[in-house]
Amino acid sequence: MSTPARQAREALGVRLRDIRQDADLTGRALAAGAGWHYTKVSKLEHGVINASEEDVRTWCRLCGADDQAADLIAVVRSIDTMFVEWRRLLRSGTRTRQRESVRFEADTKLFRAFEPQVIPGLLQTAEYAAAILSAFIGFHDLPDDVEEGVAARMERQSILYRGDHRFHMVFCQAALTLGVAPPDVLAGQLDRLLALSTLPRVHLGVIPTRAAHGFLPLHGFWILDAKTVLVETISAELKLTQPRDIAVYSRAFERLAGSAAYGREARALITGALRDLDDDAS
Incomplete structure (x- = not known):
């Protein structure tokens, strides 16, 4: 079952994908420019892994979308703190x-x-x-x-x-x-x-x-x-x-x-x- 945190990661991934596509970059081209393994872009876009703040900055820089970095970083921070299990809390x-x-x-x-x-x-x-x-x-x-x-x-x-x-x-x-x-x-x-x-x-x-x-x-x-x-x-x-x-x-x-x-x-x-x-x- 998808948790709220997973759903938030997936929503962030959709936004990252839209930014990449608007920049007319393939996933492999973005990964190469960032120095990442070629599968990382797909994992971020599908919410499989958490994006770090540095990932977001790099993504926006390579896609010419620096003006969106601050808002996306705020999303990353909210995902990190949004879901806390009662037993752990x-x-x-x-x-x-x-x-x-x-x-x-x-x-x-x-x-x-x-x-x-x-x-x-x-x-x-x-x-x-x-x-x-x-x-x-x-x-x-x-x-x-x-x-x-x-x-x-x-x-x-x-x-x-x-x-x-x-x-x-x-x-x-x-x-x-x-x-x-x-x-x-x-x-x-x-x-x-x-x-x-x-x-x-x-x-x-x-x-x-x-x-x-x-x-x-x-x-x-x-x-x-x-x-x-x-x-x-x-x-x-x-x-x-x-x-x-x-x-x-x-x-x-x-x-x-x-x-x-x-x-x-x-x-x-x-x-x-x-x-x-x-x-x-x-």
């Missing part, structure tokens, strides 16, 4: 990852987050976060540091109250009822959302189950300013930094946000979910 536990988030979130002014089925991490109660992290640790057989991970996540939430950060958080109504936590924990989480929805810097949107979607919500993602998109898959975290990727996710976010209810309407959905929990308990 979290081999020292979840606390380290949470503390890393504190560092890069401190430099972010505008947070845009979409989650289809869970409450975004910055809005979670300690009990809800513990349920999420416990399930994640158990699934991936990671070191059990739930308490430390929860403490670090709670530390992250101080950003909601200091500095000039702004938060636009959108999630589907299903997140209000999904059984990822015991009913009493979910009730506490919903109470927390009602309180956070009144913060001036938090723009909280809930997409009603039967809302007409402007975009199909395939997975969750976070956009940090206009610099980085973070996507959590089952097996890995993707970090996207290319302007074209950020533009795509920004467009998706605007369409999802356009389907959401805000203010009094959003609070009515949360209150309704709380009432259903109370009815189930009685």
